[in-house]
Amino acid sequence: MPYSSPSLTKLIEALRKLPGIGPKSAERIAFYILKSPPQESEALVSAIMEARWNVKACSICFFLADTDPCPICQDKARDQETICVVEDSRDVIAMERAGAYKGLYHVLGGALSPLDGIGPGDLRISELFERVRQGKIKEVILATNPTMTGDITAAHLAQQLKVMGVKVTRIAHGLPVGTELELADEVTLNLALQGRREM
Amino acid sequence: MPYSSPSLTKLIEALRKLPGIGPKSAERIAFYILKSPPQESEALVSAIMEARWNVKACSICFFLADTDPCPICQDKARDQETICVVEDSRDVIAMERAGAYKGLYHVLGGALSPLDGIGPGDLRISELFERVRQGKIKEVILATNPTMTGDITAAHLAQQLKVMGVKVTRIAHGLPVGTELELADEVTLNLALQGRREM
Numbered sequence: 001m002p003y004s005s006p007s008l009t010k011l012i013e014a015l016r017k018l019p020g021i022g023p024k025s026a027e028r029i030a031f032y033i034l035k036s037p038p039q040e041s042e043a044l045v046s047a048i049m050e051a052r053w054n055v056k057a058c059s060i061c062f063f064l065a066d067t068d069p070c071p072i073c074q075d076k077a078r079d080q081e082t083i084c085v086v087e088d089s090r091d092v093i094a095m096e097r098a099g100a101y102k103g104l105y106h107v108l109g110g111a112l113s114p115l116d117g118i119g120p121g122d123l124r125i126s127e128l129f130e131r132v133r134q135g136k137i138k139e140v141i142l143a144t145n146p147t148m149t150g151d152i153t154a155a156h157l158a159q160q161l162k163v164m165g166v167k168v169t170r171i172a173h174g175l176p177v178g179t180e181l182e183l184a185d186e187v188t189l190n191l192a193l194q195g196r197r198e199m
Numbered sequence: 200m201p202y203s204s205p206s207l208t209k210l211i212e213a214l215r216k217l218p219g220i221g222p223k224s225a226e227r228i229a230f231y232i233l234k235s236p237p238q239e240s241e242a243l244v245s246a247i248m249e250a251r252w253n254v255k256a257c258s259i260c261f262f263l264a265d266t267d268p269c270p271i272c273q274d275k276a277r278d279q280e281t282i283c284v285v286e287d288s289r290d291v292i293a294m295e296r297a298g299a300y301k302g303l304y305h306v307l308g309g310a311l312s313p314l315d316g317i318g319p320g321d322l323r324i325s326e327l328f329e330r331v332r333q334g335k336i337k338e339v340i341l342a343t344n345p346t347m348t349g350d351i352t353a354a355h356l357a358q359q360l361k362v363m364g365v366k367v368t369r370i371a372h373g374l375p376v377g378t379e380l381e382l383a384d385e386v387t388l389n390l391a392l393q394g395r396r397e398m
Contacts, residue, residue, distance in 0.1 A: 005265040007246075007253040014246035017239060018228045029217045031289055033247060034254050034263060040216060041251050045244050047206075047213035048232060052240050054206040055233050064233055066204040090230055 008034070060131070062107040062124050064089040072096075072105060079103040081138040085128060085157065087111050087145055095143070103141075106131065111149035112156055118149075125157070132164050139167040146173050207233070256288075259330070261306040261323050263288040271295075271304060278302040280337040284327060284356065286310050286344055294342070302340075305330065310348035311355055317348075319355070327356070331363050338366040345372050 008030060015026040033041050057063070058070035061083075065071060072078065072092070082103030086092055092105050108123045120126075131137060140161050144150035154170055161168045174192035175184050184192070207229060214225040232240050256262070257269035260282075264270060271277065271291070281302030285291055291304050307322040319325075330336060339360050343349035353369055360367045372390035374383055383391070 005250075005254050005263065007250040007265055008263065011246040011250040014243045017235075017243075019231045020224050020227060025219050027289065027292070028219060030250065031263070031287075032218045034250060036216075038251065041247055044213040044216075045247055047210040048240055048244055051204075051206040051210040051229065051233060052237065055204050064204065064207065064230070066206055088230075090226065093226070 057107075061105045062089075062109060062127070063092050063105055080136060082141065083128070083131065083137055083139075084141040084143050086143050087150065087153070091143065091145075101141075103139075108144070108153065111144055111147070111153040113149045113152075120156070123153075128157070129160065129164070132161060132166050137166055139169060141169050141171060143171045256306070260304045261288075261308060261326070262291050262304055279335060281340065282327070282330065282336055282338075283340045283342050285342050286349065286352070290342065290344075300340075302338075307343070307352065310343055310346070310352040312348045312351075322352075324356070328359065328363070331360060331365050336365055338368060340368050340370060342370045 011030045011033065012023075012026045015021055015029050016023060021029070033044070054066045055064050056066075056068055058065055058068055058073055060069050060073045063070045063072060067074070079102050083106050084095065084101055084103055085106045085108060086095070087108050087110055089107050092107060095101050095105070106124065106128045108125065108128070110118055110123055112118060112120065112123065128140075132140065140157070142154040142157055144153045158168045158170070172195050173188065174195055175181065175188065181189070210229045210232065211222075211225045214220055214228050215222060220228070232243070253265045254263050255265075255267055257264055257267055257272055259268050259272045262269045262271060266273070278301050282305050283294065283300055283302055284305045284307060285294070286307050286309055288306050291306060294300050294304070305323065305327045307324065307327070309317055309322055311317060311319065311322065327339075331339065339356070341353040341356055343352045357367045357369070371394050372387065373394055374380065374387065374391045380388070
């Protein structure tokens with residue numbers, strides 16, 4: 001628009017680059033920032049800078065943390081013989097929030113996707129193999145996403161990990177709890193049937 | 200969660216204060232900020248600081264702008280005899296985007312809301328009256344929101360402005376373009392009927 005302030009336009013454009021923020025939300029957030037008390041926008045600015053400054057990928061598992069190794073790799077109370085392989089640091093947080101897993105992690109940094117030109121060299125795959133080769137790991141749980149690229153990645157890893165003599169498992173596919181059977185898609189329903197367990 | 204990095208937690212909390220950002224979006228944006236190139240988060244930080252620094256309310260119409268008076272008040276090509284009264288700076292942007300109005304504005308900074316303790320003294324009402332008293336204004340268009348508080352504000356302003364001998368109008372209520380009649384609420388439908396025009 002012709003009359004907008006250049007600084008405001010710049011702020012709205014910067015906000016629009018964030019994921020899930022469309023033009024309307026960016027405008028709403030920009031005006032909120034302009035009208036909120038100065039301490040609040042200063043807190044946001046310093047939080048962004050501090051996070052960029054402090055948070056690094058753990059040199060063992062590549063989970064984003066303030067310390068290296070990350071608190072999970074440092075925690076000797078956790079099962080040191082199991083690695084859960086995930087695509088992203090956010091998946092680690094989701095798993096930790098669920099609270100059922102007490103082993104170690106390995107963050108790949110994505111999934112294999114030949115169409116997007118993402119090959120094994122673009123992910124932390126050799127680092128995973130190196131951890132397994134050290135001999136302490138007994139089981140690798142492949143918890144990549146139940147998507148095409150996640151499944152391809154899991155298949156690729158499974159093939160190579162089995163050769164190293166380690167137990168390889170894939171997290172179960174099935175019906176999410178709290179949903180209705182009639183709403184499930186066919187692929188999920190087939191996988192839920194195949195993965196049925198005796199009661 | 201027990202293992203999150205303190206800097207990350209702080210960033211997620213700061214992001215959650217923004218309007219329309221829930222816990223999931225805040226987490227997604229925080230990880231995006233951590234993984235984006237440093238220039239991108241630096242651009243966001245400097246855009247926030249610059250906007251806070253440069254953008255001020257215009258001393259005439261209270262629209263947020265980099266200059267004082269704002270570009271709209273400075274533009275002598277605009278109709279200097281009409282003021283459109285809106286609640287918020289974002290309403291000015293919406294009006295400018297629509298492009299149909301070529302007069303001046305007055306941003307009240309909210310609406311009268313006795314329940315929330317917002318009275319005439321909390322809004323830029325006396326400043327509006329002062330502008331009208333200077334004698335150049337011929338029409339005041341009340342474009343406060345079509346909500347209870349917006350209507351109360353419009354009624355309050357209309358009463359006092361009429362005494363000053365200025366023409367006072369209210370923007371039309373009716374069916375939004377592109378919607379279906381059967382989906383309109385009863386109040387809107389009644390107002391649309393009352394406001395019907397000869398074709």
